[in-house]
Amino acid sequence: MQYLTSSAIRAVDYNEAMLTLTVWFTESGGPYAYYNVPKSEYRGLLAANSSGAYFNSHIRAQYAA
Template identity: 55%
Template structure:
């Protein structure tokens, strides 16, 4: 099982190795490439909320986006099955 963490210049990594995004909408994200599951913790509603079948490129796009919230709305929300 392979886990990726973000490498955005303006992101930090928590004690658990997960990226903490500097975003007003998304606090942190975790990606499991084996199951293609993206887990997101939102600032307002918490989490994790899991999104299934997400390609690696979409996760990296989220981590590297200028606005993680906008990227989520445009590329993830309502496009992947989730537990949300």
């Protein structure tokens, strides 16, 4: 599990074998799993200046939860 310094996302975890991104939000908790997420998206989320904005534009609506 990777803890983030974000007002929107508390922590994330990535299962490379299953291509599953698990997210814990600061407000609604979690875990919430997103499937078939490429590792590049996980890396992008970790590197983003705003994890919440990256998640909203690259992951939330793009991958099944």
